[in-house]
Amino acid sequence: MIGNIAQPLLIIEDSDEDYEALRRIMHKEVVLNPIFRCHDGDDALDFLYHKGIYNNNQAVPRPAIILLDLNLPGTDGREILAQLKQDKDLKYIPVIVLTTSCNPKDIEICYRYCVASYIVKPIDINRLVKTIHSFLTYWLDIVILPDAVSK
């Protein structure tokens, strides 16, 4: 068992296959944190600002940690990042970029926006499992996350 039931995790990922891989690994690790998924950038922004289909505040908590893919349909990951880091209420949420892009420009931009980590998705399933495992252990178990619920 890993994580904290009071700290929701938001995963912004357009690829069903990638999400499925992630979900499988988390299921095995028995992650306690509530998990929310947004399929694209606009969806994610609606989630974070409680707009559109997410306008019910009770059902939509503020995430304690965000897992972000960069290449998204519509508003892409870089734009979400820019928007989040400008917002004084949201910018403290740790954002971990999880992407297929190893473009140095993307890496630089993301760190300029103060992402907490930048992780490249490995193709090899074994390495992917290891990577996600390390991520979950570190971010959900070792690190103390900001208290999201009280905000």
Next chain:
Amino acid sequence: MNTNDTTIPFQVDLSNCNKEPIHIPGSIQPHGVLLALQEVELTILQVSNNTFDFFGIYPEQLLDQHLSCLLEIEQINLLQDCLAHEDLPVINPIEFCIKIADNTLYFDGIVHRSDGCLILELEPSSSEKNNTFFRFYHQVKLAMSKIQGAANVIGLSQTLAQEVRKITGFDRVMIYRFDENWHGQVIAEEKPEYLTSYLGLHYPASDIPQQARQLYSQNWLRLIPNAHYQPVAMIPLCNPLNNQPLDLSRAVLRSVSPLHIEYMQNMGVTASMSISIMKNQKLWGLIACHHQVPKYIPYEIRTACEFLGQMTSVEMSNKEDSEYTESKIHLKSVQSKLIEYMSGETNFIDGLINYEPNLLNLVNAQGAVVCFNSNYYPVGQTPTTADIQNLVEWISQNLQDEIFYTESLAQVYPAAEKMRDVASGLIALSISKSQKNYVLWFRPEVVRTVDWGGNPNKPVEVTANGGVRLSPRKSFELWKETVLLKSLPWKSFEVNAALELRNAIIGVVLRKADELAQLNIELERSNQELDAFAYIASHDLKEPLRGIHNYSNFLIEDYGTIIDEPGKEKLVTLIRLTQRMEDLIDSLLHFSRLGRVDLFMQQTDLNEIVHRILDMLSGRIEETGVEIRIPRPLPTVYCDRIQIGEVFSNLIANAIKYNDKPQKWIEIGYLEHPSPTTTFYVRDNGIGIREKHFEAIFRIFKRLHGPSKYGGGTGAGLTIAKKIVERHGGKIWLESIYGEGSTFYFTLE
């Protein structure tokens, strides 16, 4: 003896003053006596009619007599010694003393030869002159050292005027310079406060006619002690030996032209002296001295001034030459700067006009324009674009040479008269005749360029008694008339600098063309590589992909009964992913090839195209129940039918795909406004697009929705449509209200 023919007084006025025979006036000024002697006997042939005033002897008593009737024998011996001298004027003056009654009078004897006669001029002098040489020697020496120290021609002239005024005591001393056309300008002046300044004033060439200039070149110095004199006739008027009037070109006492006297009077000048400044045996200018009351300058001082004039001539030439050399060096540096700027800029023209120094500095022009590929790039003061256009047209039709220049454009191109303010002078440099590429330089009318030194608006009082009156002011007006529609002349080294620039420009243009060609070669190569990449992508990447695809299918076929439902679902996903991968690769290949395929342009009936596309999409149309609206028949346009078909196909397919309304419709039509190009549109009542994505959606592989929504897609369709529209010279854009529908517009040029 027939003297009458040659002594009829020549009636002079401004119209014929250039023909007045001023070297044979038949009379002299009265401040001395002139004798014409026959050598070697020294018989008096002619004598001025004022001997009685000086010696108490009537001229008739002297004629045909030996000189000894006037001079004592030892003085005649002295004279004869001197006459043996090779260079006669060097011995001047010879001091004579003549006893008249009880008095001894002292004279400066000045001799020269003319027409085979010996001319002896006697000017009374003071007896004490022993130390004058040293006095003037020091003054001249001092003056010379100051003159040599002057920085440039103007500075030198200023010093010269000062020193001559100091030595001679004239009211006004001016340095007067002639230009190429013998128009003169006062370039330096020394005068008391109360006199009007003539500094900077211009005088027409006619003020000092050709024969007067001739005399100035022959004699370094000319003195008129009192313009109000009564001329003294020669007796007899003609030389008895050859029956010709005596040539007095080099006589210091020579009578003054009546016109010149009048000129002096107009200027309020009674005494004048001028010293020539020569350059390369040519009259360069004058030191002009004026005095308001009569003023006699003794021979020694005149000699000192003459010496100063001669020395200055050398200095002036040096200074002018070195200024000339300096400007040439300066132009060289301007030239190399221009070449440097040209090479540094992508467009060489920017290098010619955007910096300091620029084109203007190269030839000292006030305006310039680079005419290149029908564009005009002006700098400084230039005619209007329309005027330049006409001028360029005229140049290209009339001028064959690489370079053409004129200081009076209106003379050859009458239309230039209205641009006199900017373009009286022109240099036209042809870079390429066929392209009508030129560099043009302009200079304004010189009247607008001259430096108005002093105050030309304060004319000197002129007593009006009929006829044309000359004053500096009047002369300025005359000069103005003679230089109308003219600019300052282009100097030969300026023209050469322009010509040299031509080579530089051609060099730079050719080099740029070379660079461009090189770039094209590289571009060609990279295009080929891209092509190769696209093929590798389509073949080599597809091979393993096919393997995955086929093997997944084999799994379902062979083990379908063993694998449970979730397992089968995973295999189906796998197959779907391979298909998507193939779509992406195909789109990439298609897009990369798009720009390289030649357009096959023809008149195309768009109705045909659209109906073909609708046929192709009929399956999906039926499936979704979308209503297709075409409010009016589409026009026939000139385009590539295949590619435009693809544009419609992409837009219509998108419109079908992105629609969640129960009653779906698509409208295909065109607007005639804004003209002149027709704007086509494909409108739908679909899901709409947020404004922030209006530009992004045309980027390749940029999608707005997840692959599972709205039937997926590679995100290449709109990019391809955009590229096709742009290749047709048109543009594509959209309007949309999120949630209500979108309209994609495009034009075709």
